[in-house]
Amino acid sequence: MAVAVSIPSSLLPLRVEGLVKRFGELTAVNGITLELQSGECLGLLGPNGAGKSTLIRSIVGRIIPDAGTVSVFGDPADSAGARMALGWVPQELALYPKLTCRENLESFGQFHGLRRDELKTAVDWCLDWAALTDRADEPVQHLSGGMKRRLNMAAGLIHRPKVILMDEPTVGVDPQARNRIFEMIENLRGEGVSMIYTTHYMEEAERLCDRIAIIDHGRIIALGTKDELVRNAFASRSEVLARFAKTDDSVAAWVKERGGILENGIARFTIDHATEITGLLDSAVSAGHELADISLRKPNLESVFLQLTGRELRD
């Protein structure tokens, strides 16, 4: 029989317990508890407005929660030790546009209390990591969007934190620049840092994260590895996607009757065996619904989210 071993909180890079944050009537974070293991990348996956950024800002001390605690290696989040251990990459481009890349990094390094000798090493490392060494003396306002994003990330790492909080670092970035950012994060992971990565892109969470917490309406509704999440939601079942030539109320009623979910003109059904597709097809034909196409696939994180919330991830 397996015995659960609790890790001392002083060894845990990050521990959030019972965190609640309300803005008036809106409860943005509703009792979230999570632990970040050493060297782990934990993805926070959820649609816009799910409470991801509020959770991150609470951890980094920019929001005072109404309830709950945050500790970093056992220290309260607002302690000097925690501040030094935490690195935050905000969603916004929080940079000084008129300063150069180097000057920005130097400024943020000084704000974190780096000494002069530490500062030079850290700035050079950041410029190299963000592949901005050749643009080091360029004012930020003259950089491309992707470069600004990379510098924005580097500025959050200038003090070489052990725990990194990345809040949707690929927002507004084209696919090529996004791939560059993924490589940067993978390089960073190779150095053994612990990381929380928020996104509403399923493929980012799947590629970068060891575990994924699915957040909706301020709550974690599922937590685990991708396989665990899929297995818990679907077991060994598969997903059938069916698109109809014409979608109307009668189609919606038929999908509901068959236990499926209709979203954006596509009906989703879960089946235990592939042979069940024949039954679905026969039923659609007898009900007079013309199918445009039908496919069978293994469920993914988006399927999990839909299964758990009844909504698509990008709603």
Added chain:
Amino acid sequence: MPIVRTALIALRRDRGALALSFILPIGFFSIFAVIFGGQRDTTPKVSVLVVDEDHSAASESLVRGLEREGSLSVKRRPVSKQGAEQPEYTAATAEAALKGGTAPVALIIPSGYGKNPISFGAPQPNQPTIQLLKDSSDMIAPQVIAGLLQKVAMTSMPDIMAEQGSKYLDEYAGGFTPEQKRRIDAGLEELRKRESAESSGQEAAPADSNRGMPIPVTTRDVVGENKNNKMVSFYAAAIGVMFLLFTASGAGGSLLDEAESGTLDRVLSSHVTMGTLLAGKLCYCVLLAFSQLVLMFTWAWLVFKVDFLGHIPGFVVMGLSTAFAVGAFGMVLASICRTRAQLGPLSTLVILLMSSIGGSMFPRYFMSEAMQKAGLLTINAWAIDGFTKVFWRDEPISHLWPQVLVLLAVGIVLCAIARRLARRWEYS
């Protein structure tokens, strides 16, 4: 039409901009209307120190006449201290008070004045004449006093006028014999010559510009008499302070830029606290403002020959005090506003209002007493007064304590307000 509609909707949604567009101009206009429109009932009074060394009937009549003038505020002794009446001004104490800025003009009625109080034509040799001591920084008051002095002489001393007239008649006419007629003609000719010489600029003694008036007056500058350019140092301070306020508001506005871009959040997530951040911004504002003042006075020294190098210690004391108050003012403005868009118009309105009543646009002695008192609610007035003491009155640094104290106190209070208002950025 769609463009107009879109702009109107955007304006309606931005309550701050809406208020600035319609409510603030009305408020600003109303403030000016109240302040300047009310001057009709509060005619500015000119302060004058009067020293009667003669104590004759004529001199006392003259002083009483001056005291009855509604537009004058005659002071014969300093303000009572702790209920104890101070001794009357003497020529020396009045001059010292004038140098200290108590009043812009002093009249010294010399001993022996009463023997021959009024002259028609040139004063007699060795005739004691009234001395008008003036502070040249006030260009209006000495002229007002000089004119009113003559008016008072004509209206408040009828007996003396008659007596003097008969004396002159006796001296020059005496029954209008041919000889008398000749002397009158000669006298008139002399007057004509003098008039002609004065009008062609040949008069060599501007200090005796009241020659020919019933009461001869000798005018003397006791403040600013050796200055190269009388008003330049005043305007260097006045304009300088106004632009310092604009600079500080712009520098403080960087807080709003950082808040809007998210940089402020990132900074505050580091070791930097809001207190440290505000202190850093304040230091930057003070440094910037002080540099501006240095530049302004260096320019005044190089181009307009203001004696900057001779007043460096006083300048540093006043410059740093002013820069501190102004920097804190910039912090408060930025902390009050939610966006840059709000800061622009609000700071312009507040700074123009402060500058107009605080003496940056025109000297405060042009204003009514009430307005001059209202001006003391502004940073401009205290800063200008301090710089005037340094550059105009050549006063020692120790005399700057009221201005320095007020500016530092204002700065500290504004800093505390800014710190309180900045709590909204500290945490969500």
